[in-house]
Amino acid sequence: MKNVRVELINTGTEILLGSIVNTNAAWLGNRLFEAGFRVERETVVPDGYAISEAMRESARRADVVIVSGGLGPTSDDVTREALCDVCGVDMHRDEHVAEGLRNYFKRRGISIAECNFKQAMVPDGAAVLENPNGTAPGLVMPASERLPMFILLPGPPSELKPMVERSVMPLLESMVDGDIPRLRVFRLVGIGESDLQDLVDDSLHQVQGLEVAYCARIGEVDVRLVGNEVALKQGEARLLTLAGAYVLRPLGATLERAVVLYLKGLGLKAATAESCTGGLIAKRITDVPGSSGVFEFGWVTYADRAKTEMLGVPAEVLEEHGAVSEPVVKAMAEGALERSGADVAVAVSGFAGPDGGTPEKPAGTVWFAWAFRNGGTVTEMMFYPRDRESFRQMVSQKALIGMLAARKPQAVTE
Amino acid sequence: MKNVRVELINTGTEILLGSIVNTNAAWLGNRLFEAGFRVERETVVPDGYAISEAMRESARRADVVIVSGGLGPTSDDVTREALCDVCGVDMHRDEHVAEGLRNYFKRRGISIAECNFKQAMVPDGAAVLENPNGTAPGLVMPASERLPMFILLPGPPSELKPMVERSVMPLLESMVDGDIPRLRVFRLVGIGESDLQDLVDDSLHQVQGLEVAYCARIGEVDVRLVGNEVALKQGEARLLTLAGAYVLRPLGATLERAVVLYLKGLGLKAATAESCTGGLIAKRITDVPGSSGVFEFGWVTYADRAKTEMLGVPAEVLEEHGAVSEPVVKAMAEGALERSGADVAVAVSGFAGPDGGTPEKPAGTVWFAWAFRNGGTVTEMMFYPRDRESFRQMVSQKALIGMLAARKPQAVTE
Known part of the structure; x- marks a missing residue:
């Protein structure tokens, strides 16, 4: 299969200052990975000119660049402008989007401020992704000869997540065939990371096409296997043979869930x-x-x-x-x-x-x-x-x- | 004052895949901001060669590059190697660190695996930051003519946070003078974000040189004030006059700490x-x-x-x-x-x-x-x-x- 290189850019000074935790990034990384895509880099930049700089850098490496945030109506929302800058295009007012904005405010009985119509501006050549949960529509700029596909999404998770499910995943899935590597996570308790590695690492690395990673937390270790169905099956069998006594069931469960289900059983x-x-x-x-x-x-x-x-x-x-x-x-x-x-x-x-x-x-x-x-x-x-x-x-x-x-x-x- | 440009690189495939939420980034952004530093970019890269690529890019923009993760004993922990690569230095085994590792395992009554001694390898020219809470020491490579300062920290929050408090903050604070804008955070309960804003926002915005931000969480709202000593003092007085009944004491305390101290008092x-x-x-x-x-x-x-x-x-x-x-x-x-x-x-x-x-x-x-x-x-x-x-x-x-x-x-x- 063709490997689709995805990068993620999150805009927002409040993320960099630690006022909010970047849960969009984790959610997107996980959602994309389930579907066989891997986010190869995440970049967080403040609101402002750094966005176009980051978009240019990602464009040199990636096939798809997803940018979240900065589509709002206020002066520090400049992601739309950054897209025009990077792609060298102008923008136009989309009357269909403007009409949708008017209706959105009307339904809620609030008057629409003039600045809101900024959200009806669409870069030339971009497609609009509808946003039933907020005012900022998403935007997709198709890939060109020298540039990757750009997907612009609103920042609030309650708007971003439904838009990804409804519009972005179908778009991405149409870009690949079926044989994509999947992830399987095993959680182990009662053994430390290095002892575990001594026990299983050589054997797992002999499985062709299997990637192995370990992630230690307090009192537990995750083993993450990535590969196609055949490699995963072999990897799982080896792990369970060598270290099955430490693996929580059902596979991938948290410890508390494993305990509750064990006792219930x-x-x-x-x-x-x-x-x-x-x-x-x-x-x-x-x-x-x-x-x-x-x-x-x-x-x-x-x-x-x-x-x-x-x-x-x-x-x-x-x-x-x-x-x-x-x-x-x-x-x-x-x-x-x-x-x-x-x-x-x-x-x-x-x-x-x-x-x-x-x-x-x-x-x-x-x-x-x-x-x-x-x-x-x-x-x-x-x-x-x-x-x-x-x-x-x-x-x-x-x-x-x-x-x-x-x-x-x-x-x-x- | 001289503005110190800080960038943050988090390594870890598990962050990009969304298996763990990047709480280190939020914590560091906040901790640095309290001390007057602003993180200007965060980059998350997978374990592997992408680390040195990201370090090189950050090096072109920043005065200080903080890298977290990838200092463990396993084969996918390569941040030490990336530092050597970027700085063009070799590494050597530090016997003092090796001795510390032996003691760490001995105290816990576990035998030390050979791969653990990888953590005793120190890039030439780097200083070691002690890690009382784990096996991976931190590393500081001083700035050179062509490169910024690199600070390498362990990934687990229980090891990273104490190391930042004990070793990194004093180091950074020695790089700036006293007159930097500070952050003061007030935590309020019993009032919602928009009611609070109606109550205090106009008054706070009249204070010259004061930045005001709100951050709502479940059942509480933070008010974040940024400015010099004079502006902060004025802002605090206004906030306490208008909304003092909702402000947790001691100022900035979590709710549980406020309750315990209140009852104790x-x-x-x-x-x-x-x-x-x-x-x-x-x-x-x-x-x-x-x-x-x-x-x-x-x-x-x-x-x-x-x-x-x-x-x-x-x-x-x-x-x-x-x-x-x-x-x-x-x-x-x-x-x-x-x-x-x-x-x-x-x-x-x-x-x-x-x-x-x-x-x-x-x-x-x-x-x-x-x-x-x-x-x-x-x-x-x-x-x-x-x-x-x-x-x-x-x-x-x-x-x-x-x-x-x-x-x-x-x-x-x-």
């Missing part, structure tokens, strides 16, 4: 008893729609007194061992299991920092316990001295991973 | 009883270091049975009114207040969706109650039919805002 229920994570584990479980089927009770026992009153941890155990200790998390997990009637209860108690901790148990120390209806309580200690947010994320990660050890109660033989 | 304690937010309110409170001084007890009563057993909500009230109702949240809040001994307890119960809800109470419906030791329980209903994540964020937002109504108990007159 076995008809099990979970409970949480959290100290240092302060509700994060319960929050992650309940991020998953339908989690009410597996999760009913959660305790946030942030104070010692709460551990005793809410979960029945004996005051003398707290006194003797301290809140961050094996006997305390064990009693928390077992108290939560008993009081909730769940099949697995996880408890965590640790020093998140930056303050707190003792010389023997500095900030970053955490004890875990998982109590199983089906037999026994497992405990574990971890030392993970990081910033508060990373620490809590890692602790919630490990707590959730441990829940995947829950098993269905054995049928009692009569 | 009055010596009050809070408790949470959550249904649809599933632990998010407790999680947000405990995001704040030192929150253990004001928060001890949290309940996640996701099931009806949990509301009865954990908080004493009468089963017949649940039966008669349903879980999403005023009598139920009232009983939840009052049960939580009583059982925790706190001064204020918030309870929420709603239908987050996408499933659930009834014809009379569709997904998006939520009831709130705040019970105060100091007298009475306040209840409120909201309808906010959005996606699950936005809904839960908005509910936690409103729940926290309501806690700011807690007052110190009156001294009893003898």
Whole structure:
């Protein structure tokens, strides 16, 4: 197949200043990739003359240049002008678009300001993409001998996304044939990035036409395979053979979703008893729609007194061992299991920092316990001295991973 | 002052494919802007040769080029090599860094893979920035006659952010004098963006040399003022006079931090009883270091049975009114207040969706109650039919805002 090189330019000073996060770029990158196109570069430039500069640079490399933003009615919206500049064309007022603008304002009962008619100006040779969700129409300038195709889209996600689905994807899909490489993402837990690479990288790289990439986050690693159907199938088989024990199911699921679906599949229920994570584990479980089927009770026992009153941890155990200790998390997990009637209860108690901790148990120390209806309580200690947010994320990660050890109660033989 | 032109290059195929949102760019843009620097362009390139191409292009325009990502131990991490290529230098193994790597792994009780020592390779002439939160050190290549300064940072936000605070900001700040325009951000709750603008915009625009911008998020609005010390002072005074009741204190604080500091200042304690937010309110409170001084007890009563057993909500009230109702949240809040001994307890119960809800109470419906030791329980209903994540964020937002109504108990007159 012919490889279509796509570049993306986002305009907007507010993106560069960090006032808004560039979610359009992520959404577009993902949407295009699903369809077999790869964004090869993203550039963010401020409102103003930098837009035409960036368009010229992208034009030298790409077959399609998508530009978002700068189509509004105000003086800092100059993407239309930049397109004329780069393509060496003039613009004209499109009476059909002007009529649409008049109607748009009329329907909303607001009077149209003269500056709005700027949005009816169309560069000569460009086609108009209708915008049912806003005032700025999109524009497509077909490729010429020396220039790529330019696609201009409005900045607001609520206008951009429907326009991409309705007008841009069909246009792009008509440019390629069917045999395009696809992406498959696997999420793994319980193994670090470099150990994983030692385990699978050589084998995956032997698969012809398969691209392999790793992406590590706190307590998990993504493996991303790109290739045609045959290469992907081979890659997946190799990955699952060598590292299947670490791969979350369903393939590509987040950890919390994998836990909820795993427990649901076995008809099990979970409970949480959290100290240092302060509700994060319960929050992650309940991020998953339908989690009410597996999760009913959660305790946030942030104070010692709460551990005793809410979960029945004996005051003398707290006194003797301290809140961050094996006997305390064990009693928390077992108290939560008993009081909730769940099949697995996880408890965590640790020093998140930056303050707190003792010389023997500095900030970053955490004890875990998982109590199983089906037999026994497992405990574990971890030392993970990081910033508060990373620490809590890692602790919630490990707590959730441990829940995947829950098993269905054995049928009692009569 | 001399204007320092900064450009940002983020490497990572996973950003271009939309697998991860480029939050580093927003954070860096904002952090640099606070200190008076403006990012003039951001470029995202895939892992591989495109990095050096982008570095060369930025080098032609900028005084400082910050590159994030691609410093890891795997084969697709090639930012170090790109720096050598662009600057025409070799690299050497830095034994001090290698020793640090060995210690990093030893402290965690894991064996070090040979590929990790790739991270001890330092381009000739570059300085090393220590990374206490990961294995990849940062690198600074000083500006030369023909090239700008290059700053190479690790990709994971938990490693990048502390390194920027500790090493990069002091370096950049030493490059400029004091009279640079600064940014001041005010966070407001309880008022929408357009009402706020009606209230303050004219007055703020009368201040000479003051730039004003608004940024709305779920349940809060930022006002961003840019200017020199004099303009900022005037702007702040006007904003506080006109809209002070909505401004979170300390100025610029997040809502959860404002709540924790407010309660701490009055010596009050809070408790949470959550249904649809599933632990998010407790999680947000405990995001704040030192929150253990004001928060001890949290309940996640996701099931009806949990509301009865954990908080004493009468089963017949649940039966008669349903879980999403005023009598139920009232009983939840009052049960939580009583059982925790706190001064204020918030309870929420709603239908987050996408499933659930009834014809009379569709997904998006939520009831709130705040019970105060100091007298009475306040209840409120909201309808906010959005996606699950936005809904839960908005509910936690409103729940926290309501806690700011807690007052110190009156001294009893003898």
